[in-house]
Amino acid sequence: MSKVTRRTFLKSASAALLAGSMTSCRIEELLEEGWPEEYEIDKPPVPGADEWSLGEERYYKSICLQCPGGCGIQVRVVEGRAVKIEGNPIYPTNLGGLCPKGQNGLQVLYDPDRIRGPMKRVGERGEGKWQSISWEQAIKELGTRLAKLRSKGESHRVAVIGGHYRGHMGPLMDRFLKVYGSPNNISHDLGMEGAMSAHYFMQGAKDYFAYDWENTNYILCFGTSLLEAGVPAAYRLRMYGQMHRGRPGIRAKLVQIDIRYSISASKADKWIGVKPGTDGALALGLAHVIIRDNLYDHTFVKNYTFGFDDWRDDSGKEHVGFKHLVIEQYPPEKVSLITGVPTKVIERTAQEFASHRPGIAIYGRGISGQSNGLYTCMAVHSLNALIGSLDIPGGVMIQRRPPFKEWWEPTLDAGAIKGLKQPRIDLAGSETFPFASSAYATLPNNILAGYPYKLDTLFLYYTNPLFSSPQISRYYEAFTKIPFIVSFSPFLDESTHMADLILPDHTYLERWEDDEIPSSTGYPLLGIRQPVVKPLYNTRHTGDVMIAIAKAIGGTVGAAFLDNYLDMVRDALEGIRTAGRGSIQEKEPQKFWAALLDNGGWWAPPYSFAQWQEVIRTPSRKFEFYSLLMKLKIDELVQRIADREGLTHEKAFEQLIEKLQLSGQGDEVFMPHYEPLRFIGDEKEYPFLINTYKVMPHAEGRGGNQPHLQEIFGLQHSKSWEPWLEIHPEDAHILGIEDEERVWVESPIGRVQFKALIFEGAQRHVLNVPFEYGHSSYGRWARNRGENLNKIIGTEFNYLTGNVSWGSTRVRLVKV
Incomplete structure (x- = not known):
């Protein structure tokens, strides 16, 4: 070679x-x-290349998977080898555009460190000694193990931690665990649970929001990197251009509210630096000005909202409304002291936002993934309601779903019913995390304590908790207590390195998959991922593997599935075909499927506005400033505690609020309000807060082993191949730290070393580190480059939603 x-x-x-x-x-x-x-520089070997003519080329449309954005791509294949990835010119989100990650997808396919086939551990766990085995043997052994557990009535001792499920892979895994009899489908926390819960409690819809970027006039962007980490990336970038130059004579204003001067901040019309964790207070300060100055949309608030004014319930009890709360508790002068944002900036921004309708206030992981994330997102979203920007042109939309056909209801036998009655091992949905759908960061402590039971078998699907979780050392300890771990990763990442059985998936350029876009156009949109080349190695689609395991277990478990994953997907897509609408209206199944592959997907524009039955599904059938849905669920928990412990309703409520570590009291609990961040570490001993952020080349953990992305990783600072730590010049001066000098970053959990970068875009007492580096495994380009900050991040929660609070750990700096 x-x-x-x-x-x-x-x-x-x-x-x-x-x-x-x-x-x-x-x-x-x-x-x-x-x-x-x-x-x-030689042609990489590709199976089936000898079936192609010399110089023969074809183009295949598919969907990118370098991030969750799911942009449309077309791949040029020459003599059976994929040689170039470009954007699909007809795919609605990116219209032919593609970000650097998408362009670089071939380095995933041709990664020399890919796992070549199923492997079984033969040495000590983590020793790195493996034996290649056949797929048949792997599935037989795993099926036998799971069947034995089930026969003993212990199916609940199986768990799956899932990362980026795409299309129907999530429902397929749900279905497997349901018929097998385990409640433990655990989602790897992406930091968006606070936002999703805010949508649910205020609108009754636990869905992603979409935004009518093309017609909006004003954007308040809270804690989300619109241009670097926003998804779909190509769509966000295209919409940025549209907002600024797409409408003659109209230029939308973008205000970036963030704790560091990011690329998004540099491209915004204004950057507002805010103290970490205080975005909610700022949003409520803006709401104060809008209400005080009578700038809110009176018609919308009167006809489509609940809880704005004080109100009386059916028993005659008086309740405080949102208007009362905001006017009384969040005047700009008070908010300025909390946030560090000048009073004049608060006043002017609120007046501009309210007077340049339609506008949108958006938010992301930066504020959602904190101990106060739910209430912060509720506070920001209340701004959209105040100016009447729900489901109107230029406003906030609910991402509509394609009309899938529902799979048939599977039969549950006695074993499945028994297992599903067990509590989840992460305690999601319990009194500890009442509104959580998953709480994966609780797993280490629960596994080590054997509570609520001992875990026997753990599946890992596109997740790497030994790299991307807080306090990683606890996860390592927990992994040693799990008898059997199975990974589906195509790469030998840190968690896969500790597995007992590896069943490597295809890469996204080798497999069939539907891909429902999480949030983009608003109207229904579905992408189709298809193999553009034959699998390079002895890998298999995880969906096919799970179905094969189900068939090996047999009975009602095996009967719940068709023969393979592609058949399951095509069955679900029958709903789109029979609906007879959208971009493809072929009635004949084969023609519909051919058109789907030819286009790279299906979509059904335009978005239909003012569909209130779709947009608002709360008990009041209105947008709820005061969440009756939250109150209903809290009251149920309170009554349960009162009955169990013989307390009055008031005492049980106080006990629950204390357990959830909320500072809000009474009616405040059910409305947007400011909850101060909870911290790990004493401020006197650890004077700095730490913030991690994503840059454009970050490919959800996979980018570390893609050298082209590493070359352009830190364009903002002209840095590459290793991480850095941003520090404000005054803080650096006080500590005597020079630019490029190496420093220890110490928290109550441990310490790691970084190269300091003096940056005026950092805030005082806040340190910023890009997320990507510090792998101990994964591949030759990723391994042993820099430190992983997650080693010293402590585990704090938003106890309502179960998500990790990523910004709660305090640190100090020590010169090396």
Whole structure:
């Protein structure tokens, strides 16, 4: 195999340029920016390439999976080898555009460190000794193990931690666990549970929001990297251009509210720096001005909202309304002291937002994934209701779903029914985390304590908790207590390294999959992922593997599935075909399927506004400033506690609020309000807060082993191949820290080392670190590059929703 080093390439290239346009000095500079690597220049071996004619090329439409955005792509395949990825010009979100991650997908397919086939551990766990086994043997052994557990009435001792489920893979895993008899389908926390719960409690819809970017006039962007980490990336970038130059004479204003001066902040019309965790207070301060100055949409508030004014329930009890709360508790002067945002900025921003309708207030992981994330998202979303921007052109929309056909209801035998009655091992939905659908960060403590029971078998699907969880050392301890761990990862990441059985999935360029976009156009949109090449190695689609395991167990478990995953997907897509609407209206199944592959998906524009029965599903059938839905669920919990412990309703309520560690009292609990962040570490001993952020080349954990993405990783600072720590110049001066100097970052959990970067865009007493580095495994380019900050991040929660509070850990700096 011929190889060329980067040094050889650059020297050869410079020699070929006239007039010495690239000097040897510049070559050395380029080499210093990254680390020299060797690249193979021969054609990579691909199965089935001999079936192609010399020079034959084809284009296949598919869907990207470098991030959750699901952009449409078309892949150029020459002689059976995928050689180029471009955007699908007719796919509605990206219209042919593609971000750097999407362009770089071939480095996932041709990654030299991919797992080549199923493997079984033969040495000590984590020792890295493996034996190749056949798929048949792997499925037989696993099916036998699961069947034995089930025969003993212990099916609940099986759990799945799932990361990025796409399309019907999530429902398929749900279905498997349901018929098998385990309640433990645990979602890896993406930090958006607070936002989703806010949607549910205020609108009754636990759905992602979409936004009519093309027609909006004003955007308040709270704690979300619109242009770097927003998804779909190509769609967000295209909409940014549309907002600024797409309408003659109309330019939307973008206000970025964030704790660091990001690329999004640099491209915004205004950046408002806010103290960490105080976005909710700022939103309520803006609401105060809008209400005080009579700038809110009176018609919308009167006809479509509940709880704005004080109100009386059926028993005659008086309740405080949102207007009363905001006017009394969140004047701009008080909010300024909390947030660090000047009073004049609060006043002016509120007046602009309310007077330049339609506008939208958006939010993301930066504020959702905190101990106060639910109430912060509720506070921000209340701004949308105040100016009447729900389900109108230029406002907030509910992402509509395609009309899938529901799979048939499976039969549950006695074993499944018994297992499903057991509590979840993560305690989601319990009194500890009452509104959580998952609480994966509780797993280490629960597993180590054997509470509420001992876990026997753990499946890992596109998740790497030994890298991307807080306080990683606790997860390592917990993994040693689990008798059997199965990973479906195509790569030997940290968690897969600790597995007992590896059943590697195809990469996204080798498999069939439907892909329902999480949030984008508003109208229904479905992408189809298809194999653009034959699988390079002895890998299998995880959906097919789960179905094979179900068939091996047999009985009602096996009967719940068709023969393979593609058949299950096509069965669900029959609903779209028979609906007879949207971009494809072929009645004949084969023609419909062919058109689906030819287009790369199906979509049904336009979005229908003012469909209130779809948009608002609360008990009052109105947008709820005062959440009756939350009150109903809290009252149920309170009554349960009162009955169990012989308390009055009032005492039981106080006990629950204390257990959930809420500062809000009375009616405040059911409305948007400011909850201060809870911290790990004393401020005097640990004076800094730590913030992690994502950059554009971050490919959801996979980018660390993609050298092209590493070359462009830190464009904002011209950095690559290792992480950095941003520190404000005054803080650096006080501590005597020089630019590029190495420092220890210490928390109550541990310490890690970074190279300091003095950055005026950092706030005082806040340190910023990009998320990507510090792998101890995964592949040759990812391994042993920099530190993983998650090693020293403590475990704090939003106890209502069960999500991790990523910004709660305090740290200090020590010079190396």
